[in-house]
Amino acid sequence: xxxxxxxxxxxxxxxxxxxxxxxxxxxxxxxxxxxxxxxxxxxxxxxxxxxxxxxxxxxxxxxxxxxxxxxxxxxxxxxxxxxxxxxxxxxxxxxxxxxxxxxxxxxxxxxxxxxxxxxxxxxxxxxxxxxxxxxxxxxxxxxxxxxxxxxxxxxxxxxxxxxxxxxxxxxxxxxxxxxxxxxxxxxxxxxxxxxxxxxxxxxxxxxxxxxxxxxxxxxxxxxxxxxxx
Amino acid sequence: xxxxxxxxxxxxxxxxxxxxxxxxxxxxxxxxxxxxxxxxxxxxxxxxxxxxxxxxxxxxxxxxxxxxxxxxxxxxxxxxxxxxxxxxxxxxxxxxxxxxxxxxxxxxxxxxxxxxxxxxxxxxxxxxxxxxxxxxxxxxxxxxxxxxxxxxxxxxxxxxxxxxxxxxxxxxxxxxxxxxxxxxxxxxxxxxxxxxxxxxxxxxxxxxxxxxxxxxxxxxxxxxxxxxx
DNA sequence: TCCATACTTCGATGATAGTGGAAATATTTA
DNA sequence: TAAATATTTCCACTATCATCGAAGTATGGA
Numbered sequence: 001x002x003x004x005x006x007x008x009x010x011x012x013x014x015x016x017x018x019x020x021x022x023x024x025x026x027x028x029x030x031x032x033x034x035x036x037x038x039x040x041x042x043x044x045x046x047x048x049x050x051x052x053x054x055x056x057x058x059x060x061x062x063x064x065x066x067x068x069x070x071x072x073x074x075x076x077x078x079x080x081x082x083x084x085x086x087x088x089x090x091x092x093x094x095x096x097x098x099x100x101x102x103x104x105x106x107x108x109x110x111x112x113x114x115x116x117x118x119x120x121x122x123x124x125x126x127x128x129x130x131x132x133x134x135x136x137x138x139x140x141x142x143x144x145x146x147x148x149x150x151x152x153x154x155x156x157x158x159x160x161x162x163x164x165x166x167x168x169x170x171x172x173x174x175x176x177x178x179x180x181x182x183x184x185x186x187x188x189x190x191x192x193x194x195x196x197x198x199x200x201x202x203x204x205x206x207x208x209x210x211x212x213x214x215x216x217x218x219x220x221x222x223x224x225x226x227x228x229x
Numbered sequence: 230x231x232x233x234x235x236x237x238x239x240x241x242x243x244x245x246x247x248x249x250x251x252x253x254x255x256x257x258x259x260x261x262x263x264x265x266x267x268x269x270x271x272x273x274x275x276x277x278x279x280x281x282x283x284x285x286x287x288x289x290x291x292x293x294x295x296x297x298x299x300x301x302x303x304x305x306x307x308x309x310x311x312x313x314x315x316x317x318x319x320x321x322x323x324x325x326x327x328x329x330x331x332x333x334x335x336x337x338x339x340x341x342x343x344x345x346x347x348x349x350x351x352x353x354x355x356x357x358x359x360x361x362x363x364x365x366x367x368x369x370x371x372x373x374x375x376x377x378x379x380x381x382x383x384x385x386x387x388x389x390x391x392x393x394x395x396x397x398x399x400x401x402x403x404x405x406x407x408x409x410x411x412x413x414x415x416x417x418x419x420x421x422x423x424x425x426x427x428x429x430x431x432x433x434x435x436x437x438x439x440x441x442x443x444x445x446x447x448x449x450x451x452x453x454x455x456x457x458x
Numbered sequence: 459t460c461c462a463t464a465c466t467t468c469g470a471t472g473a474t475a476g477t478g479g480a481a482a483t484a485t486t487t488a
Numbered sequence: 489t490a491a492a493t494a495t496t497t498c499c500a501c502t503a504t505c506a507t508c509g510a511a512g513t514a515t516g517g518a
Binding site for chain 2: 006007008009010011012013014015016017019020023024060078079081082083085086087088089090091092093138141143
């Protein structure tokens, strides 16, 4: 009974708390220096280095050397998807402190998931796009309607460019905090990039959480009918 | 950095070779008695029992008591999808024996994946359906064309019943041995059930491998233009 | 050249967890 | 009631592996 691939090998990488913390941190899609990841995982640099080497070796994360820093990041979208799929059936962590509670709230409200928007805001935005007929829903993907073509052009997202990317144009990504789908894939990425470019929201340091600016509140309400309390 | 669910907990379940073997065995979608799973995983019954209890406790597999047997199976489709997603990025196991090599061949050729057809045959069949215009391809799912409606009716698969199931109608499932997609979801399941009912193929004991009957060879060629050498 | 920073490798330690023997429990058959 | 089978619980042994101190390598600045 060993004619199967080594699921255990892959899972073992994620099964260790420090490594899981590092991987989940990297789900923000950015590259982080080793020391930062060590801090986030709550271990000494040596330990983090040990884990990082293991994961690079196993081809799940990639390194880039810049000067005396080494930046680590998730290798590709497929790895990110595996992580999110694990998270979708994972039990929640018990909240112990006030600080943790507010961080938790922030992350659940709006965060990046690899390279697109997730959390309550991600789901709400996706639903707004659906309700207004900008995108349509299919089994496992979203499609852009005729109305959507116009919408995205007006919003200055060039669908031609988005479609050309060597990756899935749009797919549904199961949101672990909302247990509903949000927009992922190249289109989800393009939307997030544009929202950041507009300064409607900004990434927060040290977390995957996203902060909505005053402009963002206004813009989201006017353009997407999404109210931020 | 713990405002995230416990990915490690879930992954730890799969990270242990015996448990991974059990879980992959259960991907055939059937329920198996504990002793059989122990044999498949290559451990003593006590050990298997220990692992099974752990996984039941973690809600990834389910038990059914029938007499002095306890039948274990994957809890739901979501868990199966997580497993397959892990398998899709898992490295292959090195083949050590002749027996292993032939088992490997059989499994790669045709197998069940949770409750639908996978392997070379699964992929070929899916492609045949695509080429003949019975199903259409989308980002992450397949759709049934108008021609398909007729085809499935003639093949005595009632799409109305299939669509009613409380699960995804059809989605693409990444085949780890072929690295291409095959038909999954309720439709994939219905197709497999029908093929078994027609006696075109039969499940082999102890593995996820599927054997094609003489009738099957003929039928697959005539109906799907799929040649079995 | 010297020192500080970023990161890795080495080595010892200690905790965790899988393993299977022995025995208990439950169910079926004789 | 006794014996056989299926599975579990208890328990002790062992191996694996994460961890961190210490020391080593590489880069950048003074």
